Amino acid sequence: MPVMDTRSRIIINDTTLRDGEQSAGVAFSLEEKLAIARELDALGVPEMEVGIPAMGEEERESIRAVAALGLKAHLMVWSRLASADIHACAGLGATLIDISAPVSDQHLRHKLGRDRPWLLAEITRRIAQARDAGFEVCLGGEDASRADLDFLRCVLETAERAGARRFRFADTLGILDPFAVFERIAALRAASDLEIEMHAHDDLGMATANTLAAAKAGATHLNTTVNGLGERAGNAPLEEVVMGLERIYGMRTGIDLKGFPGVSHRVAHASGRPVPWQKSIVGEGAFTHEAGIHIDGLIKHPNNYQGFDPALVGRSHRFVLGKHSGTHAVQAVMANLGIELTESAARRLVTHLRAFVARAKRSPNEAELLVLAEMTCAPGSHPAERNSV
Numbered sequence: 173m174p175v176m177d178t179r180s181r182i183i184i185n186d187t188t189l190r191d192g193e194q195s196a197g198v199a200f201s202l203e204e205k206l207a208i209a210r211e212l213d214a215l216g217v218p219e220m221e222v223g224i225p226a227m228g229e230e231e232r233e234s235i236r237a238v239a240a241l242g243l244k245a246h247l248m249v250w251s252r253l254a255s256a257d258i259h260a261c262a263g264l265g266a267t268l269i270d271i272s273a274p275v276s277d278q279h280l281r282h283k284l285g286r287d288r289p290w291l292l293a294e295i296t297r298r299i300a301q302a303r304d305a306g307f308e309v310c311l312g313g314e315d316a317s318r319a320d321l322d323f324l325r326c327v328l329e330t331a332e333r334a335g336a337r338r339f340r341f342a343d344t345l346g347i348l349d350p351f352a353v354f355e356r357i358a359a360l361r362a363a364s365d366l367e368i369e370m371h372a373h374d375d376l377g378m379a380t381a382n383t384l385a386a387a388k389a390g391a392t393h394l395n396t397t398v399n400g401l402g403e404r405a406g407n408a409p410l411e412e413v414v415m416g417l418e419r420i421y422g423m424r425t426g427i428d429l430k431g432f433p434g435v436s437h438r439v440a441h442a443s444g445r446p447v448p449w450q451k452s453i454v455g456e457g458a459f460t461h462e463a464g465i466h467i468d469g470l471i472k473h474p475n476n477y478q479g480f481d482p483a484l485v486g487r488s489h490r491f492v493l494g495k496h497s498g499t500h501a502v503q504a505v506m507a508n509l510g511i512e513l514t515e516s517a518a519r520r521l522v523t524h525l526r527a528f529v530a531r532a533k534r535s536p537n538e539a540e541l542l543v544l545a546e547m548t549c550a551p552g553s554h555p556a557e558r559n560s561v
């Protein structure tokens with residue numbers, strides 16, 4: 173098993189503006205595209221895939237506008253394995269091109285109506301064309317997960333000979349698991365000097381794990397999208413991949429983790445795809461606690477119930493009271509509202525809380541909590557146990 177060199181730096185190639193926008197029904201306005209590009213650049217994302225020039229003049233204009241921002245990030249454009257597509261990519265200000273080549277027999281036969289020899293010859297021709305147009309070339313291996321591994325080795329060899337610098341391994345349908353990704357990327361790593369970029373989809377909920385497995389097997393570049401936005405079930409989320417690399421493997425990506433909430437909010441708003449409440453890192457619930465034992469543990473020492481400090485990603489712990497609250501949580505939350513409760517008053521409040529949540533199917537807000545506290549401490553309900561502060 174090849175061991176990843178944790179001193180090397182993995183390059184994030186974020187494709188929110190290409191595969192992210194391919195999410196059904198999503199269309200960024202020019203202003204939204206520019207704002208997302210600026211924000212990703214400010215976070216230190218080193219590469220961005222910013223669009224598909226073959227789509228037409230409006231798309232090309234938006235790519236020119238992103239390039240005109242003069243960002244630090246290198247810009248990539250996406251192209252089919254077709255002369256006209258590559259031609260459309262020229263002169264827009266992007267330095268990198270991803271030329272997408274379907275590499276599985278399924279796609280070759282049943283999508284393009286072609287065969288393997290045709291593909292190898294076409295790869296050579298189109299990479300030469302893109303190099304002549306001044307591009308650094310990534311050959312995109314569409315449906316690489318279903319491609320024959322020996323043929324894939326041939327594809328990489330052909331691409332390298334033609335002047336490509338990178339091969340993108342696309343798990344187009346999101347069908348691999350991390351062990352299979354590791355094996356395939358390690359095999360290609362051993363066979364080729366090309367940069368290797370992993371492009372994962374989340375159809376089986378494996379996108380982040382597969383992307384990290386690729387990094388461990390020697391991939392040099394990883395595709396991400398903010399919030400995991402993307403085709404069907406989406407792509408590997410930027411925030412998860414970066415945190416996984418940094419926290420699990422100790423690899424620095426150079427990306428400002430504290431900027432995740434801001435860019436997540438911007439992309440959720442621009443795409444009209446809200447972030448699920450429980451979504452890791454950027455979801456509202458990711459650092460929200462109700463369970464009594466957890467809140468008691470967090471009060472005693474944060475490391476009891478945190479895998480990493482939420483401040484690292486610009487977040488903080490939030491305590492809510494509900495069905496699963498314990499007395500320590502009740503005392504802590506009420507103290508924040510200026511009400512000191514004895515343990516026995518807190519116990520009675522827990523009973524009121526449970527009744528409230530069973531009725532309302534949600535946690536009480538601040539005003540409702542104060543009413544519950546009043547009920548708990550009302551005459552006949554041991555008022556001596558409450559000390560307003």
Ligand SMILES: CC(=O)SCCNC(=O)CCNC(=O)[C@H](O)C(C)(C)COP(=O)(O)OP(=O)(O)OC[C@H]1O[C@@H](n2cnc3c(N)ncnc32)[C@H](O)[C@@H]1OP(=O)(O)O
Pocket residue numbers: 191194224226227251252253254272273274283284314344403
């Ligand atoms: C897995 C991925 O994410 S790949 C990226 C997919 N992204 C998109 O499709 C979004 C943008 N797409 C578009 O705007 C349009 O599909 C366009 C402009 C690219 C093409 O539109 P059209 O010319 O109307 O073709 P249409 O989309 O109907 O069909 C796709 C054509 O591209 C061909 N094609 C598909 N992939 C490739 C490829 N990698 N290389 C060469 N040809 C390809 C198909 O075989 C088909 O060709 P055919 O007409 O000879 O059968």
Ligand SMILES: O=C(O)CCC(=O)C(=O)O
Pocket residue numbers: 191270271272273311312313314315340342343344345371373
């Ligand atoms: O560049 C490529 O070929 C990959 C395209 C893609 O988005 C995918 O296969 O999921």
